[in-house]
Amino acid sequence: MSLREKIEKLKEEKGAVILAHNYQTLDIQEIADFKGDSLELAIKATKVDANLIVFCGVDFMAESVAILNPDKKVVVPCKQARCPMAAQLTPEMVREAKKSGYPFIAYVNTHASVKAEADVCCTSANAPDVAKGVAKEKCFMGPDANLAAFASKKARVDVIPVPKHGYCYVHKAFQVEDVIAAREKYKDVEVIVHPECDVEVQNLADFVGSTSQMLKYAEKSDAKTLVVGTEIGLIERIRAEGINAVPLRRSVCIEMKLNTLEGVYKALLEEKNVVKVDETIASRARRAIEKMFKVME
Numbered sequence: 352m353s354l355r356e357k358i359e360k361l362k363e364e365k366g367a368v369i370l371a372h373n374y375q376t377l378d379i380q381e382i383a384d385f386k387g388d389s390l391e392l393a394i395k396a397t398k399v400d401a402n403l404i405v406f407c408g409v410d411f412m413a414e415s416v417a418i419l420n421p422d423k424k425v426v427v428p429c430k431q432a433r434c435p436m437a438a439q440l441t442p443e444m445v446r447e448a449k450k451s452g453y454p455f456i457a458y459v460n461t462h463a464s465v466k467a468e469a470d471v472c473c474t475s476a477n478a479p480d481v482a483k484g485v486a487k488e489k490c491f492m493g494p495d496a497n498l499a500a501f502a503s504k505k506a507r508v509d510v511i512p513v514p515k516h517g518y519c520y521v522h523k524a525f526q527v528e529d530v531i532a533a534r535e536k537y538k539d540v541e542v543i544v545h546p547e548c549d550v551e552v553q554n555l556a557d558f559v560g561s562t563s564q565m566l567k568y569a570e571k572s573d574a575k576t577l578v579v580g581t582e583i584g585l586i587e588r589i590r591a592e593g594i595n596a597v598p599l600r601r602s603v604c605i606e607m608k609l610n611t612l613e614g615v616y617k618a619l620l621e622e623k624n625v626v627k628v629d630e631t632i633a634s635r636a637r638r639a640i641e642k643m644f645k646v647m648e
């Protein structure tokens with residue numbers, strides 16, 4: 352029996368569900384019951400009725416699923432799959448910023464203890480809407496400064512980044528020169544990028560959006576070539592749909608790639624890598640995530 356068949360069989364026997372982020376390798380995406388961006392995965396997490404959830408992504412995403420499902424068991428293929436950007440914002444930094452009286456929007460790429468201090472959460476798919484929804488004139492957002500700038504421009508409110516220069520190393524890799532070179536190389540081309548890319552790169556793109564928003568854009572685009580500025584997993588996913596997508600530059604999230612099919616099988620079999628969030632923190636973090644869902648209504 353192949354590893355894939357073993358996973359399918361075990362999943363069936365245990366009545367488990369596998370959720371995977373768009374950056375996971377294609378073999379993991381293929382065995383997932385549901386795949387999506389951070390927002391879609393968080394929404395899906397509120398609708399899952401299985402008691403065992405195998406989450407394939409990074410720590411903050413699995414934590415959000417656990418926070419939203421306190422009575423379910425959430426396991427991960429690899430405990431070391433942690434988003435390094437999440438560590439750039441601490442609960443103390445949120446508390447300090449909030450002394451000014453303005454609301455704090457925590458990007459979901461944060462630890463539960465940070466979400467617990469924030470007024471509301473956002474993802475790359477809804478950051479402008481959340482900023483517009485909670486800020487009269489000004490708000491804070493962190494840790495990604497490029498997402499804060501994107502939200503500020505789109506929502507037309509003052510979004511102050513905390514920390515000042517928080518970033519994702521995977522998206523920092525994309526350069527203005529890459530966009531210029533891509534437009535020279537391909538004739539009928541569209542450039543789509545993630546809002547974690549530098550503002551100068553965003554400004555040269557045809558579309559800026561979350562991973563799933565980019566996928567949807569790609570599915571509708573008539574361009575001969577789509578040049579995509581985000582982690583390589585999404586480009587593989589777009590290509591798997593028969594769309595001619597090329598990377599703006601090959602950039603890999605090492606942490607996302609720590610998950611393997613073998614790891615998924617072991618997680619299902621042993622149920623050892625359980626994601627647990629202390630309920631005193633979880634209840635406050637849940638409030639911030641649920642407020643995000645409310646703002647979107």
Ligand code: 13P
Nearest residue numbers: 388389390474475561562
């Ligand atoms: P999305 O929510 O757009 O999938 O992004 C998650 C992420 O980690 C981007 O680097």
Ligand code: SF4
Nearest residue numbers: 434435436519521604
């Ligand atoms: Fe974190 Fe960047 Fe990896 Fe996304 S791509 S999980 S923000 S390090």
